[in-house]
Amino acid sequence: MMRKCCASLLALLATSNAAADWALNMPRGVTELSAETYYLHMQVFYWCVAIGVVVFGAMIYSIFAHRKSKGAEPAQFSHSMTAEVVWTVIPVIILLIMAVPAAETLIKLEDSRQPDLTIVATGYQWKWHYEYQGEDLSFYSTLARDSAAARMLGSGIDPFSVENYLLDVDNPLVVPRGAKIRLLLTSNDVIHSWWMPDFAIKKDAIPGFINEAWFRPDVVGTYRGQCAELCGMDHGFMPIVVEVIQENEWQAWLDNAKENRSQYANAGGAR
Amino acid sequence: MSEHDHHDDHGPAKGIKRWLYATNHKDIGTMYLVFSLAMFMIGGFMALIIRTELFSPGLQFINPAFFNQMTTMHALIMVFGAVMPAFVGLANWMIPLMIGAPDMALPRMNNWSFWILPVAFSLLLSTLFMPGGAPASGWTMYPPLVLQTGDAFPFLIFSVHLMGLSSIMGAINVIVTIINMRAPDMLLLRMPMFVWTWLITAYLLIAVMPVLAGAVTMLLTDQFFGTSFFLAAGGGDPVMFQHIFWFFGHPEVYIMILPAFGVVSEIIPTFSRKPLFGHDSMVYAASSIAFLSFIVWAHHMFTVGMPLSGQLFFMFATMLIAVPTGVKVFNWTATMWRGAMTFETPMLFSLAFLFLFTIGGLSGLMLAIVPSDIQYHDSYFVVAHFHYVLVPGAIFGIQAAVYYWLPKWSGHMYNEKLGKLHFWLSAVFVNVTFFPMHFLGLAGMPRRIPDYSTQFANFNSVASIGAIGFGLSQLLFIYIIWLSVRKQGAQATSEVWDNPKGLEWTVPSPAPYHTFERPPEVTTDKAFT
Amino acid sequence: MSYADSRSYRERPYYVPHESHWPIVGAVGLLFTMLGVSTWLNGSDAAFWIFMAGILVIIYMLAGWFNDVIAESTGDMYNKQVDMSFRMGMFWFIFSEVMFFSAFFGALFYSRSMVVPWLGGGSNNFFTNLLLWDGFEATWPTNGPGNMGGEFIAMEPFGLPLINTAILLTSSVTITIAHHALIANHRKVLKAFLGLTFLLGFIFVGLQAEEYIVAYQDMNLKLTSGIYGSTFFMLTGFHGMHVSIGAIMLFVVWLRVLKGHFSPTSHFAFEATAWYWHFVDVVWLGLYVFVYWI
Numbered sequence A: 001m002m003r004k005c006c007a008s009l010l011a012l013l014a015t016s017n018a019a020a021d022w023a024l025n026m027p028r029g030v031t032e033l034s035a036e037t038y039y040l041h042m043q044v045f046y047w048c049v050a051i052g053v054v055v056f057g058a059m060i061y062s063i064f065a066h067r068k069s070k071g072a073e074p075a076q077f078s079h080s081m082t083a084e085v086v087w088t089v090i091p092v093i094i095l096l097i098m099a100v101p102a103a104e105t106l107i108k109l110e111d112s113r114q115p116d117l118t119i120v121a122t123g124y125q126w127k128w129h130y131e132y133q134g135e136d137l138s139f140y141s142t143l144a145r146d147s148a149a150a151r152m153l154g155s156g157i158d159p160f161s162v163e164n165y166l167l168d169v170d171n172p173l174v175v176p177r178g179a180k181i182r183l184l185l186t187s188n189d190v191i192h193s194w195w196m197p198d199f200a201i202k203k204d205a206i207p208g209f210i211n212e213a214w215f216r217p218d219v220v221g222t223y224r225g226q227c228a229e230l231c232g233m234d235h236g237f238m239p240i241v242v243e244v245i246q247e248n249e250w251q252a253w254l255d256n257a258k259e260n261r262s263q264y265a266n267a268g269g270a271r
Numbered sequence B: 001m002s003e004h005d006h007h008d009d010h011g012p013a014k015g016i017k018r019w020l021y022a023t024n025h026k027d028i029g030t031m032y033l034v035f036s037l038a039m040f041m042i043g044g045f046m047a048l049i050i051r052t053e054l055f056s057p058g059l060q061f062i063n064p065a066f067f068n069q070m071t072t073m074h075a076l077i078m079v080f081g082a083v084m085p086a087f088v089g090l091a092n093w094m095i096p097l098m099i100g101a102p103d104m105a106l107p108r109m110n111n112w113s114f115w116i117l118p119v120a121f122s123l124l125l126s127t128l129f130m131p132g133g134a135p136a137s138g139w140t141m142y143p144p145l146v147l148q149t150g151d152a153f154p155f156l157i158f159s160v161h162l163m164g165l166s167s168i169m170g171a172i173n174v175i176v177t178i179i180n181m182r183a184p185d186m187l188l189l190r191m192p193m194f195v196w197t198w199l200i201t202a203y204l205l206i207a208v209m210p211v212l213a214g215a216v217t218m219l220l221t222d223q224f225f226g227t228s229f230f231l232a233a234g235g236g237d238p239v240m241f242q243h244i245f246w247f248f249g250h251p252e253v254y255i256m257i258l259p260a261f262g263v264v265s266e267i268i269p270t271f272s273r274k275p276l277f278g279h280d281s282m283v284y285a286a287s288s289i290a291f292l293s294f295i296v297w298a299h300h301m302f303t304v305g306m307p308l309s310g311q312l313f314f315m316f317a318t319m320l321i322a323v324p325t326g327v328k329v330f331n332w333t334a335t336m337w338r339g340a341m342t343f344e345t346p347m348l349f350s351l352a353f354l355f356l357f358t359i360g361g362l363s364g365l366m367l368a369i370v371p372s373d374i375q376y377h378d379s380y381f382v383v384a385h386f387h388y389v390l391v392p393g394a395i396f397g398i399q400a401a402v403y404y405w406l407p408k409w410s411g412h413m414y415n416e417k418l419g420k421l422h423f424w425l426s427a428v429f430v431n432v433t434f435f436p437m438h439f440l441g442l443a444g445m446p447r448r449i450p451d452y453s454t455q456f457a458n459f460n461s462v463a464s465i466g467a468i469g470f471g472l473s474q475l476l477f478i479y480i481i482w483l484s485v486r487k488q489g490a491q492a493t494s495e496v497w498d499n500p501k502g503l504e505w506t507v508p509s510p511a512p513y514h515t516f517e518r519p520p521e522v523t524t525d526k527a528f529t
Numbered sequence C: 001m002s003y004a005d006s007r008s009y010r011e012r013p014y015y016v017p018h019e020s021h022w023p024i025v026g027a028v029g030l031l032f033t034m035l036g037v038s039t040w041l042n043g044s045d046a047a048f049w050i051f052m053a054g055i056l057v058i059i060y061m062l063a064g065w066f067n068d069v070i071a072e073s074t075g076d077m078y079n080k081q082v083d084m085s086f087r088m089g090m091f092w093f094i095f096s097e098v099m100f101f102s103a104f105f106g107a108l109f110y111s112r113s114m115v116v117p118w119l120g121g122g123s124n125n126f127f128t129n130l131l132l133w134d135g136f137e138a139t140w141p142t143n144g145p146g147n148m149g150g151e152f153i154a155m156e157p158f159g160l161p162l163i164n165t166a167i168l169l170t171s172s173v174t175i176t177i178a179h180h181a182l183i184a185n186h187r188k189v190l191k192a193f194l195g196l197t198f199l200l201g202f203i204f205v206g207l208q209a210e211e212y213i214v215a216y217q218d219m220n221l222k223l224t225s226g227i228y229g230s231t232f233f234m235l236t237g238f239h240g241m242h243v244s245i246g247a248i249m250l251f252v253v254w255l256r257v258l259k260g261h262f263s264p265t266s267h268f269a270f271e272a273t274a275w276y277w278h279f280v281d282v283v284w285l286g287l288y289v290f291v292y293w294i
């Protein structure tokens, strides 16, 4: 145990780690809306920085300039209507400036009409089940075996030796690039939440209800996320992996997947 | 018992009876504060267990089920056991002194509200030893997950009921004391800010604690008596619990910050040697915050699939809270502006409060923006946000208050050197602990997980080191209090500080067992306007 | 009391009681009650007796505590300001009760006007209905798409509930008459109308019990009948519990009247009970309109 701690301490100090390990910011993502969300996030963040600079600047200035040890004599003023009005009105204006783009993006996020493909995702303790609507294809998606082995208490397996530790599954969700994918989310037991940072999507899967979310991935690749709502013991161990493939490979993948469906079912049922 | 012997004759009762049978606001205040400190230690210890497990990826020490129990218990204990009772303790000690009252209005009930707390927390803590362990569904207790709790379930529900009962009685006492017991010249708008913020807090408490009681009652009946409040098949909805919970939960977070606002509004003027800027607008701002807090609850639920109109409404309402809170921050700044500042420990904690609470508030504002919150929600970004407002917010507020009033309580100064050391260690480590959590959240680390992917390893290690440093620094706090209570420090004068405002500084230090048996004159010199 | 009056407090100090053991007795009572009921719910039969022991301790505490207060009050230890504290305390206690009921009313409104329509496919829940609860139609009352507890008959507003409304409203009048009689020092009228009030209270509870029996036996309307059953029984049940407590309080006040307590100018316990009774009454009106009627 001590060794593991030391190892990660070393890892911490060693600069050899990929730069992503010190990642400071939200991913820009691979959909139009994830980029929009990212810019919104940055815009609000910059406003906060600006406000911080002004407010903290004033505080720091008075801390240094108006200290008794420098012989400052206290002024005795204790109110000013003008000042109060100014610092009420200016924040309101700033908030309005933020509110407009936020509302615009939100409205787009909620518009899941006319999808190219609809997938029903059902949360289970602790795995996901995906069903491609109208395609006669469905399967479970469970934490990959190497992660599952390494994550046991006292497993003796170093997580750093496992590729995509805790972020890999046996059967990823596969979707075609450029298509508008609608997710219909529900759950079979407790509340889960489907979170894919690169698509800027997080939506709860609630037993007895169906929530909608949508994304249109622009870039081919493998994207990783996790269940984001506490769902019991293994909440930390139900990752989400989405593979975005080229449009022209899509039909082939689909046909192949349907053929091998029984194999899919088994993999999921192994749990 | 003859007419007039009733309260002049005695000091404290002897031995344990003094505490068990207490009716004196100072004794009860002390009990609240000591209880709160004990709970802070226990809750903090649990946080350290969490942080130790999270020090590096892989499970090293505890299994996931126990991890979730720690998260849940940590939060319940900190919120209901540490922060709230600390504020009630401060209210008990200070409000009668600040408004010139002989005691709290309903002294026996005051004692009852205190003694319910140890009962509630014994029940809650006992669940750690039960089959199935302690509750593990987060402090938010969402169904259906919470219904999977083992034997601990009814204990959880009833201990929440008891905490509610205690808070409601405490709040009634505060309201009645403030409204009914002020010295005749203590007009409402002359009241010190601490009294004002507590008055508003007490209204919030009476309004929302019963709602929490109702919510957990529905959990209980769903579990044991077959009701369908949170069951879709019966026409209910698990999300309905979240609405009711957060109708309580959001005002609750202001319950945990408003008294701290009050504390720093006392301290900053004292050490700036300048009256509080905009006393009245501070009162209106606090009231607006309280009012708005009732109509923003669903900002905790932006991912549950609310209709668009609901999301828009709750986003705008939440953003609005920044305005009155901003007024407060600006007024504190204006109070320091052109003052003559000195930097004793209470002032240092208040200044750190100002900076770090504002950072937490600004990240709160970021959370209010729905599309971004969809990314932040249930990630460590949220954990970072609320620890910024709670630890350097509420906890620093409490610690500032303790340093500020400790000499009044014990009659002896605390050790200023050690106090400053405690401050600097706390202020540095709190940032080391919680600042990296912003990055973790943005990089995609969900909250409430016992283990994480390797890419999150670095910042988690930093946070864990910070947490242990912060935790150890708090031992210093206990030591400093101990020294002052043991009279290891200069005898405090009745004013303690350099010409502070407020009636509490007109009585000797330590404050005699009974004060203001006859209402004092409130001279403008001692009042706030 | 006007604010200026409070200057007279300078002449007469506020009564701060001596040490009292009742609070700690109350806390111990709560400990046993909660411990008992929790372990009882977890399946231990013996725990029922711990629960009962706790309740007894609480009753003992209440009796002793109030006894002390009454003795202090009749011993003229209280000034007007103390009286005012009690009044405010009672007022805010009742307000907290109002908020407790609000949680359940909130659940009723929310489930009725949001959840049930959603399950029926309303708003952004088209697929909820289509994929999960196909065929469920949003109507009220309902036991949900899962038909929890089986078919049931909903409660009719006219008939027993209407009679009960009349009873409670009448009791509200009788207690007001009793109050006026007390102020005018007509002890006989006071005794009669106060007695009538708590009798009406107990009759109400009796009829409510009758209504429950009919619901369970003839209408198959149970606590388990989905969201309608849940909200119906929880709201009326908690209300009934409050009526019972209020009626017991009225009964105790009545006993005190018989013993000659209270004067035209000093009768806080009477007033507090009356406020409580009016609160129970108002909650009922809410119930009648929202649970039984619309």
Ligand code: HEA
Pocket: A051, A055, A090, A091, A092, A094, A095, B140, B253, B254, B256, B257, B299, B300, B318, B319, B321, B322, B323, B325, B326, B327, B329, B357, B358, B359, B360, B361, B362, B363, B364, B365, B367, B368, B369, B373, B376, B377, B378, B382, B385, B386, B389, B390, B393, B394
């Ligand atoms: C003391 C406690 C406290 C306080 C004071 C706050 C204050 C605020 N909080 Fe926070 N919050 C919590 C405790 C607190 N919060 C907790 C515990 C949770 C998580 C619960 C859980 O899930 O377990 C939470 C979660 C939480 C969420 C949900 C996040 C999620 O789960 O997705 C949101 C979303 O809107 C939010 C928003 C805010 C806002 C807008 C404020 C505002 O009040 C802040 C206002 C302050 C400022 C903005 C700074 C000062 C102002 C100025 C300098 C003026 C100029 C500023 C502008 C014009 C912008 N909080």
Ligand code: HEA
Pocket: B040, B041, B042, B043, B044, B045, B047, B048, B050, B051, B071, B072, B074, B075, B076, B078, B079, B083, B137, B138, B139, B140, B383, B387, B390, B391, B394, B395, B433, B447, B448, B449, B450, B467, B468, B470, B471, B472, B474, B475
């Ligand atoms: C007022 C409330 C409050 C306070 C003060 C704190 C204080 C701290 N919190 Fe807490 N926290 C919450 C309220 C609070 N928290 C809430 C509401 C949640 C959400 C729960 C949920 O998801 O349901 C949460 C969740 C939470 C998490 C996320 C858990 C998860 O998602 O799984 C973490 C992780 O780091 C954490 C850490 C800490 C730390 C390190 C402190 C430190 O500040 C604590 C410092 C104090 C001490 C350490 C004690 C003092 C010292 C000793 C006991 C001496 C012994 C010391 C040594 C031996 C070293 N908290």
Ligand code: CUA
Pocket: A123, A124, A126, A191, A192, A193, A227, A228, A229, A230, A231, A232, A234, A235, A236, A238
């Ligand atoms: Cu599924 Cu968390």
Ligand SMILES: [Cu+2]
Pocket: B249, B250, B253, B296, B297, B299, B300
């Ligand atoms: Cu909130």
